[in-house]
Amino acid sequence: MHIHDHDDDHHHDNHFSPMEARVRALETILTEKGLIDPKAIDVIVETYETKIGPRNGARVVAKAWAEPDFAAWLKQDATAAIASLGYTGRQGEHMRAVFNDGETHNLVVCTLCSCYPWSVLGLPPVWYKAPAYRARAVMDPRGVLEEFGVTLPADRKIRVWDSTAELRYLVVPERPAGSEGLDQEALADLVTRDAMIGTGLALSPEARA
Amino acid sequence: MNGPHDLGGLHGFGPVAPEADEPYFHAEWEKRALGVTLSCGAFGAWTIDESRHARENIPPAIYLAASYYEIWIRALETLLARHGFVSGAELAEGRMLEKGATPKRVLTAEMVPAVLARGGPCDRPLDTAPRFAAGARVRTRNVNPATHTRLPRYARGKVGMVETVQGSFVFPDDSAHGKGENPQWVYTVVFDGGEIWGEGAAPGLTVSIDAWESYLEPV
Numbered sequence: 001m002h003i004h005d006h007d008d009d010h011h012h013d014n015h016f017s018p019m020e021a022r023v024r025a026l027e028t029i030l031t032e033k034g035l036i037d038p039k040a041i042d043v044i045v046e047t048y049e050t051k052i053g054p055r056n057g058a059r060v061v062a063k064a065w066a067e068p069d070f071a072a073w074l075k076q077d078a079t080a081a082i083a084s085l086g087y088t089g090r091q092g093e094h095m096r097a098v099f100n101d102g103e104t105h106n107l108v109v110c111t112l113c114s115c116y117p118w119s120v121l122g123l124p125p126v127w128y129k130a131p132a133y134r135a136r137a138v139m140d141p142r143g144v145l146e147e148f149g150v151t152l153p154a155d156r157k158i159r160v161w162d163s164t165a166e167l168r169y170l171v172v173p174e175r176p177a178g179s180e181g182l183d184q185e186a187l188a189d190l191v192t193r194d195a196m197i198g199t200g201l202a203l204s205p206e207a208r209a
Numbered sequence: 210m211n212g213p214h215d216l217g218g219l220h221g222f223g224p225v226a227p228e229a230d231e232p233y234f235h236a237e238w239e240k241r242a243l244g245v246t247l248s249c250g251a252f253g254a255w256t257i258d259e260s261r262h263a264r265e266n267i268p269p270a271i272y273l274a275a276s277y278y279e280i281w282i283r284a285l286e287t288l289l290a291r292h293g294f295v296s297g298a299e300l301a302e303g304r305m306l307e308k309g310a311t312p313k314r315v316l317t318a319e320m321v322p323a324v325l326a327r328g329g330p331c332d333r334p335l336d337t338a339p340r341f342a343a344g345a346r347v348r349t350r351n352v353n354p355a356t357h358t359r360l361p362r363y364a365r366g367k368v369g370m371v372e373t374v375q376g377s378f379v380f381p382d383d384s385a386h387g388k389g390e391n392p393q394w395v396y397t398v399v400f401d402g403g404e405i406w407g408e409g410a411a412p413g414l415t416v417s418i419d420a421w422e423s424y425l426e427p428v
Contacts, residue, residue, distance in 0.1 A: 041244025
């Protein structure tokens, strides 16, 4: 690593952080070798910034709330039901949907790395990949939920799904009271990313308004 | 391996710190790190299991202090060197010194949408029947391999119930080490909180893992 007291000797990268310099060097070498296309990186970034994000999952949940047949399909074959809305691909190849109800709250974690259903939720937030969540979700889920401002009834069971294989889990939160009569786009507005991980609940229409 | 990645049940990391309106990226280099990692994955030179194992092998003190994109980049450097694409000397100098290995494919901008939409399915057909059925009581094996495994430490040697037979999938413990796909049946196995955490376990807690068949023995 560079010694910052001697920045004058390092004009080529002295305005970069160590990680910036490291990634820039790697990209430069790979580009010089013809192994990567920098424009491909731009397309990947744009895809996950603008096209593949939690709105996908919110539409899946809204449709499940509105259409019992779709909910049954989602429960039976989530990969196919979700693909019918056009959401497929990387880190969503093998989907499972788990449904919250009055008895059980579902919470998803990957204690071993950062497995996350990209096709419906996009890129995972930093906390999902960081040690505190990965360490505690399986042991102290109520304590974790409190840190998200969620307090469940004392008798609510909690099921934690540790994503140790290639199945990716989408939590279908309970449909909030007062959402009758909303169309699916309005319902999707109530479905937060965290509600689909299990660290949140769906918003009430008043909270959203 | 019993590496720094296997975090379930560890204490001392403090509260989870969710960030309101978190951006997808916290620095420009994170965007490039994502793109470079996915682009190099498209070479077809290593499996997702080998890349996970490269991340697990980062020394614990570094792993636990690193952001996740830093973990990715450190592991990617290891994989690129191992497979002959970029040498350690090149990484140190920050420029190309020799040509290196040729990948099966180079991901171009035009290819990205189709490649992302296809993903990398890892279910594989098996002509043997699953050993366990839904409802079966099973015990996870108590093993401590120095190699890659997806059986977390907190769930070893524990009795649970097979909830669902999920299908047959590439076996990561072999795939991570170039030993082939050797698919096995995968089961969702659910444990009572008390079985895993013992006295003081959170009431009403159940935890499930997705376990390959060879992780399990009948009870």
